[in-house]
Amino acid sequence: xxxxxxxxxxRVLKTGQSMTLxxxxxxxxxxxxWYRQDPGMGLRLIHYSVGEGTTAKGEVPDGYNVSRLKKQxxxxxxxxxxxxxxxVYFCAHRGxxxxxxxxxxxxxxxx
Amino acid sequence: AQxxxxxxxxxxxxxxxxxxxxxxxxxxxxxxxxxxxxQPPSRxxxxxxxxxxxxxxxxxxxxxSVNFQKAAKSFSLKISDSQLGDTAMYFxxxxxxxxxxxxxxxxxxxxxxxxx
Numbered sequence: 550x551x552x553x554x555x556x557x558x559x560r561v562l563k564t565g566q567s568m569t570l571x572x573x574x575x576x577x578x579x580x581x582x583w584y585r586q587d588p589g590m591g592l593r594l595i596h597y598s599v600g601e602g603t604t605a606k607g608e609v610p611d612g613y614n615v616s617r618l619k620k621q622x623x624x625x626x627x628x629x630x631x632x633x634x635x636x637v638y639f640c641a642h643r644g645x646x647x648x649x650x651x652x653x654x655x656x657x658x659x660x
Numbered sequence: 661a662q663x664x665x666x667x668x669x670x671x672x673x674x675x676x677x678x679x680x681x682x683x684x685x686x687x688x689x690x691x692x693x694x695x696x697x698x699q700p701p702s703r704x705x706x707x708x709x710x711x712x713x714x715x716x717x718x719x720x721x722x723x724x725s726v727n728f729q730k731a732a733k734s735f736s737l738k739i740s741d742s743q744l745g746d747t748a749m750y751f752x753x754x755x756x757x758x759x760x761x762x763x764x765x766x767x768x769x770x771x772x773x774x775x776x
Contacts, residue, residue: 589769591766591767591768646710649764651704654705
């Protein structure tokens with residue numbers, strides 16, 4: 550899993566519900582990312598963090614919030630889920646040689 | 661902003677043959693990295709190969725090699741001796757180097773099928 554663990558792996562939400570995806574890394578890396586992947590698309594960056602206590606917006610941040618209270622954890626929150634947020638979510642971190650390593654993905658369906 | 665284009669949505673190749681996947685990108689940066697990732701049906705994103713733009717020598721990893729043409733902004737992936745396990749989606753990705761987010765910009769992918 551390239552040192553990245555995502556929970557949960559699968560989740561079904563009703564429109565308007567909230568949830569949090571957890572990404573945990575055991576590599577002590579500073580940079581962490583949340584991407585989403587939709588059919589026929591590559592991955593798109595939602596939010597990222599360059600270190601503990603810092604977060605920044607990516608390409609598609611609307612409808613999501615993130616927190617990085619501890620270096621090893623990067624949380625992605627959906628406050629009021631919408632069907633458009635049905636996707637596969639990938640957490641990642643930046644390793645040696647500026648290579649990005651990904652978790653196994655979390656499948657989220659909003660009905 | 662950078663863009664990455666993969667012009668081949670789907671490709672197929674006979675087992676043991678060679679196939680080349682195309683990728684072009686648009687950037688005004690001079691220093692950057694390029695990557696190919698493989699995504700098998702399990703959806704895991706697996707790094708195949710990386711290239712640093714300042715290096716003229718093309719990267720090679722076993723059966724995988726790239727043809728990096730910086731002036732043409734082209735970064736193709738060659739898979740030699742194709743195996744059934746190579747069946748997957750392949751994504752080309754760009755990363756600007758230096759200070760910043762080190763975020764990846766992906767193409768839309770090429771679905772490769774290896775035929776027995």
